[in-house]
Amino acid sequence: xxxxxxxxxxxxxxxxxxxxxxxxxxxxxxxxxxxxxxxxxxxxxxxxxxxxxxxxxxxxxxxxxxxxxxxxxxxxxxxxxxxxxxxxxxxxxxxxxxxxxxxxxxxxxxxxxxxxxxxxxxxxxxxxxxxxxxxxxxxxxxxxxxxxxxxxxxxxxxxxxxxxxxxxxxxxxxxxxxxxxxxxxxxxxxxxxxxxxxxxxxxxxxxxxxxxxxxxxxxxxxxxxxxxxxxxxxxxxxxxxxxxxxxxxxxxxxxxxxxxxxxxxxxxxxxxxxxxxxxxxxxxxxxxxxxxxxxxxxxxxxxxxxxxxxxxxxxxxxx
Numbered sequence: 001x002x003x004x005x006x007x008x009x010x011x012x013x014x015x016x017x018x019x020x021x022x023x024x025x026x027x028x029x030x031x032x033x034x035x036x037x038x039x040x041x042x043x044x045x046x047x048x049x050x051x052x053x054x055x056x057x058x059x060x061x062x063x064x065x066x067x068x069x070x071x072x073x074x075x076x077x078x079x080x081x082x083x084x085x086x087x088x089x090x091x092x093x094x095x096x097x098x099x100x101x102x103x104x105x106x107x108x109x110x111x112x113x114x115x116x117x118x119x120x121x122x123x124x125x126x127x128x129x130x131x132x133x134x135x136x137x138x139x140x141x142x143x144x145x146x147x148x149x150x151x152x153x154x155x156x157x158x159x160x161x162x163x164x165x166x167x168x169x170x171x172x173x174x175x176x177x178x179x180x181x182x183x184x185x186x187x188x189x190x191x192x193x194x195x196x197x198x199x200x201x202x203x204x205x206x207x208x209x210x211x212x213x214x215x216x217x218x219x220x221x222x223x224x225x226x227x228x229x230x231x232x233x234x235x236x237x238x239x240x241x242x243x244x245x246x247x248x249x250x251x252x253x254x255x256x257x258x259x260x261x262x263x264x265x266x267x268x269x270x271x272x273x274x275x276x277x278x279x280x281x282x283x284x285x286x287x288x289x290x291x292x293x294x295x296x297x298x299x300x301x302x303x304x305x306x307x308x309x310x311x312x313x314x315x316x317x318x319x
Contacts, residue, residue, distance in 0.1 A: 005056050005057070005058075005113050005114075005163075005213065005267055005269075006020075006021060006022045006053075006054050006055070006056060006057050006267065007019070007020070007021045007022075007057070007267035007268070007269045007281060007283055007295075008020045008021075008057045008058055008059040008069070008269055009059070009269045009270075009271040009279075009281055010059040010060065010061060010067045010069070010271070011061070011271060011272060011273060011274055012027070012067060012088075012093070013065050013066075013091040013092075013093070014030070014093040015273070015274035015275075016028035016029070016030070016032075016093075017271055017273075017279070018059075018067065019269075019281060019295070019315075019316075020040055020057050020059060020069060021267070021283060021295055021316070021318060022053060022054060022318060023039060023040060023041050023042075023053050023054065024037040024038065024039065024040055024316070024318065025037065025038055025039075025040035026038065026315065026316055030093075034315040034316070037316050037318075042054060042071060042073040042082075042084065042100075043084060043099075043100040053073070054071045054072070054073050055071075055072045055073055055074065055081070055111060056071065056072050056111060056112070056113050056114045057069065057070070057071045057114065058070045058071075058114035058115050058116040058126070059116065060116040060117055060118055060124060061118060062087070062118065062124060062139075063118060063122040063123075064091070065091055066087055066088045066090070066091060067087065067088045068085060068086070068087040068088075068116070068124070069085065069086060069087075069097075070083065070084070070085045070103065070114055070116055070126060071083070071084055071085075071114070072084075072111045072114060072128075081106070081111055082102065082105070083102075083103040083104070083105065083106065083111070083114075083128075084100045084101065084102060084103055085100070085101055085103050086098045086099065086100050086101065103126075103148065104137055104148055104149075104150050104151055106128055106130055106135060106151050111128050111129070111130050112129040112130065112161075112162070112163070113128065113129040113163060113164060113165070114126065114127070114128050114129075115127040115128075115164070115165050115166055115167055116167075117167035117169065117175055118169070119138075119173070119175060119191075119196065120172065120173030120174055120175075120191070120194035120196075121194065121195075121196040123138055123139040123140075123196070124138075124139040125137070125138055125139070125175070126138075126148070127154065127165050127167070127177070128151070129161050129162075129163070129164060129165065129179070132160040132161055132162070132182060133153070133154070133157060133158065133160070133161060134153075134154040134158055134161055134165055134179070135151045135152060135153055135154055136151065136152060136154045137149050137150060137151045137152065154200075155189070155199065155200035156189075156200065156202050156203060158179065158181075158187060158189075158203045159181045159182075159183075159187060159203065159206060160181055160182040160183075161179045161180070161181060161182070161187075162180050162181055162182040162184065163179065163180040163211075163212060163213045163214065164177070164178055164179030164180055164213070164214055165177040165178060165179040166178050166179070166214055166215045166216060168216050168217060168218055168224050168243075169217075169218060170190065170218065170224075170243045170244055171218065171222065171243060172194055173194055174190055174191040174193070174194055174244075175190065175191050176188060176189070176190040176191075176224070176243070176244070176246060177189050177190065177200075178214050178215075178216060178226065179214070180211045180212065180213060180214055180228075181206055183206065184209060184210050184211050184212065184231050185206035185207060185208055185209060185211060186206065186207050186208045186211050186214060186228070186250070187203045187204050187205075187206055187207075188203070188204045188246040188247075189201045189202065189203045189204065189246075190244065190245075190246060204246060204248060205248065207247075207248070207249045207250060208228075208249075208250060208253075210230050210231045210232045210233075211228050211229075211230070211231065212228070212229040212230060212231035212234070213228065213229045213267070213268060214226060214227070214228045214229075215227055215268055215269055215270045216270060217270045217271070217272050217278050218243060218272075219240065219276075219278055219300075220276040220277065221240070222242070222243065223240040223241055223242060223243065224240065224241055224242070224243045225238065225239075225240045225270070225278060226238065226239050226240075226250075227256070227268055227270060227280060228253070228268075229265050229266075229268055234263065234264040234265050234266070235255060235256075235258070235265065236255070236256040236258060236265055236268060236282065237253040237254060237255055237256065238253065238254050238256055239252050239253050239254065258282070258284065258296075258312070259284070259296050259312040259314065261286050261287050261288055262282075262284040262285065262286055262287070262294070262296070263284065263285050263286070263287045264284060264285045265282045265283070265284045266283045266284065266285075266293070267282065267283040268280065268281070268282050268283075269281045273299065277299060277300040277301075277302070278299070278300050279297060279298070279299035279300070280297065280298060280299075281295060281296070281297045282295075282296050282297075283295055283318065284296065291319075292317060292318075292319055293317075293318040293319045294314055294316070294317055294318065295314070295315050295316040295317075295318055296312045296313065296314050296315065297312070297313055297315055298310045298311065298312045298313065
């Protein structure tokens, strides 16, 4: 199992959201309505032809609040995998994006997933799942214009990773990582302190089964909220628990009621809204139109642990 996640969401400075999914993007307008989809393609290769599609996407806000996106794609001419990045040019609503810049190349040529998160010290840290393990690199300074160090092996070697990692920011700013192993079990680790050079804890013992992918965020209730896609049913389960220490097992997964008529959730992403509430996005098929994929979203109506959720809204037809 190797899951390339091509769904990523970021909260913009004006408190609206922008979603990146495969070769498309869409965003909320000032009224909260969703725009039509627009093309969001990898840069042209050396021969001037467009690569087919993104293999994986990641997005986060820098310390100054500016959104930055990363993607990996196959260069069809050089038959090599490139990692590129671009950022918003300012905090202004509707600000354009910079051009694409090359990111440090990962020596192995396979990237199964990318993740980017803001560290407690204000630098962005990027994680990549490659060749069944995890590598990472750091921003050299705390803004979108600084360079990055080269890729290094991540802390203690995890069990073979098939999906993830995904980062949850804890109340003190430390990062907590979650990933799924090749055996479709959940593992986690976290920074030992807020110091930039702090070590990571050892990876937890694998827990659960049939976990295809995972994402999560810290909720207003102070708990970590996780969602996972089941590999055997393609359905979504969720759980919430105190942020630290990470649990040694999670036995309270609750099924998420999906939009009527949908089947086979293929991608899932979670966003934190400007007021701290959570919003989830899923890419799924519809059983009445199996050739098409759809993007749905729902959000917490309040920040309470037992808060109700909005009705699902279909915001895009992807194919």
